[in-house]
Amino acid sequence: MAFSRGTHAWHGRRRPRGTLLLRDSLLAVALSCLHFLGTDFVAWFPSPQTARRALHEVRSLATSEASSQTLEGSEAGETRIFIAGFDSDTTEVAIREHFAKAGSIVEFKAKGKSQARLTFSSAAAAKNAVASLNGTTIAGNNRWMLVKMMDNNLKRTNVIYVSGFALGTAETTLRAHFGTAGSIVDFKFLGNRSALVTYSSNEEGISAAASLHGKSMAGADRWLAVKVEGDSKFATTNPGKAEAETARRALHEVRSLATSEASSQTLEGAEAGETRIFIAGFDSDTTEVAIREHFAKAGSIVEFKAKGKSQARLTFSSAAAAKNAVASLNGTKIAGNNRWMFVKMMDNNLKRTNVIYVSGFALGTAETTLRAHFGTAGSIVDFKFLGNRSALVTYSSNEEGKSAAASLHGKSIAGADRWLAVKVEGDSKFATTNPGKAEAVAEIKKTKKANKSKNVAALKAFPKEKTVVVWGWDSGTKLAAIQEHCGKAGSIVDSHRLSTNVFLLAYSSSEEAATAVASLNGTTIQGNSRFLSVKNYEGPGR
Incomplete structure (x- = not known):
């Protein structure tokens, strides 16, 4: 108890001056010893790592350029090299001794566990170290090293990131388009309608990003996003982006309203007495007076009704005038507008069932394979990939579309184990009511289980x-x-x-x-x- 009271009492009083002097003297002696021993003293305390983690560290440091490529791209006077992968308990002395084979070392700087930067007396010695010592092992080590020139923070701009092209666009088409900016040395699809294009020089990469961003390929109406790889700001500063985005949105609005039937097909399917037409795509600030004046060329207008931004419904005095408006004014522009219009007959709420929506097939499935599968339900007049493993299939009649949805939903293509979702376009309830879905799912699970058993047997x-x-x-x-x-x-x-x-x-x-x-x-x-x-x-x- 006496010891305990003494301890608590000590905390309440100031320490004697002699104690503070003794503490300061011991600290000074310790610092002097550390200074005398040098940095090798710290290296005597190993920090072991597993071989797998060690290899992973080296991989994470290796870039897509090999050491020889790094040499070519480095500045002529660069004397520094980066090394990684030596054992964690390797001393500075051992590292200096190993790399002194390439030339005189003037500076050593540790960069972390198993990493360091060496500065040689000349650029020739640095290059010699990379060329001769990359992949070698320091005496007494178990690991080989990555050795490369310091990149001197030089940014590589010969690689551009491209996105926004249509699904299925061929590499030859993309090469031809981007080849206008320079010589392409490598091309790589990344998926999701994007790719990396590598030019022979940084100047060509910069030129491609500046001249091709926001532009469309010949025969296509999609604008492409093009930027130097890793440059997140480029897309917002390209001067052509705003105009390209405006044009793209205008076209998208019209397309979202246009179905796969052309205006002539719509005319044939409309009721004989239909006097209403639907229009879309005019500039958002267009007045009703300007719209009426433009469409009055086809006949007498008895009613105008706005349907939203750049959309309206017009009612003519006769069916003949309505049909004349669709036939003569679809694709035209109102005076003073920049956008062309889509014009079609109102469908009078008649549901079209000859177009089915298909999804769930494997990525890369050919159009010919899908046409053969869905052709069993009727005559296909149009086929369109939508992306994300989905498509629209148009049959020659409504009856064939209904038959395809009823007979092919929940079924698999021959040789595949994925079941397909098939429904009449716009029918959200169909997928949950198809009677064949449960059986298809059960069959797929059975097949997967059998394949798994075969795989385990093969592994044994x-x-x-x-x-x-x-x-x-x-x-x-x-x-x-x-x-x-x-x-x-x-x-x-x-x-x-x-x-x-x-x-x-x-x-x-x-x-x-x-x-x-x-x-x-x-x-x-x-x-x-x-x-x-x-x-x-x-x-x-x-």
């Missing part, structure tokens, strides 16, 4: 001690190239795809499998830029 046939799991190659790499690269470790007797980018490879012996893991993990297939991961196979489900 692979002996764990002779099998390795391989992943990490570039997209588009063929199995033959993977087998050729991994065949350096031994004879591959079997292979199995686990997923899109993961393979099982079985060797003729457990020794060869062990050699593959030891010698191929972290290597790169010829022509690839990514590192392979090669691991021991632990069996199905692991």
Whole structure:
């Protein structure tokens, strides 16, 4: 208890002056020791990392340019290099000794765990270090290093990001359009109607973004968004964007009102006595007087009714005058307007059932395949992809459209396991009432379960001690190239795809499998830029 009281009492009083002097003296001695020992003292305390995390750090630092490409793009006088991937307990002395083979080092700066920046006495020495020491291992280390020139914060502008083109647009068409700005050295689709286009120089990339943003390709009415990759501000500063957006919206408004039937087809389907027409697309500030004056050319107007922005309904004194307005004024412009109009007969609330909406087919399914499948219900007169794995199919009669929706909803295309949603366009209730949906879903689940069982059985046939799991190659790499690269470790007797980018490879012996893991993990297939991961196979489900 006496000790406890003394302790609490101590906190309530000021410390003696002698105690403060002793504390300051000890602190000064400690700082002097640290200064004497230098930065190597800190490096004596290791911070171990797992091999997988170490490899991941190196990958995250590697850009799409190889070290040789980085050399070409660096400034002529750059003397700094960036290194990463050495063991975390490696000392500065060991690093300096390893890189001194390339030239005289004037500065070392740690950049984080297993990363550093070295400055050489000359640009030639720096380039020599990158050329000769990239991928090497410091004596006593287990990991190989990434060595590259510092990029000196130079921005690459020869790659542009392109979006907004129509689904299904061919690469040759896009190359021809963007080739007007310069020489294209690489083209890559990204999905969602976007792509990356790489030019031979930064100037060409900047020119393409400046001259082609907000423009449409020949024969197309979509405006394209074009910007230097990573430049988020470009789209808002391009001078042509506002005009292109206005034109696009105007056309979109008209299209959303126009169905797949042309005005002539609408005339044929309208009732004989229909005197009303629907118009859309005139400028939003157009007056009723100007609209009446324009359409009075077709006949006497007895009623005008606005339907919303740039939309109206006109009633003529006779059906002949209404039909004349559609035939002669569709696609024309009112005096003083900038936009052309869409003109059609009112449908008198008659529902059109010859157009069906189809969704759920696999991405990349060909139009010919879909036409063959839906052609079983009747004669197809039009087919249009909408994007997001959906389409509109137009039959020659309403009866065929209804038949297709009733007989094909919930069914799968031959050779596919996806069931399709099929409904008459605009009928939101149909999808939930089709009697074939439940059976189709049950059949698909049954098929998937059977395929899963087959897959598990196939995996069990692979002996764990002779099998390795391989992943990490570039997209588009063929199995033959993977087998050729991994065949350096031994004879591959079997292979199995686990997923899109993961393979099982079985060797003729457990020794060869062990050699593959030891010698191929972290290597790169010829022509690839990514590192392979090669691991021991632990069996199905692991």
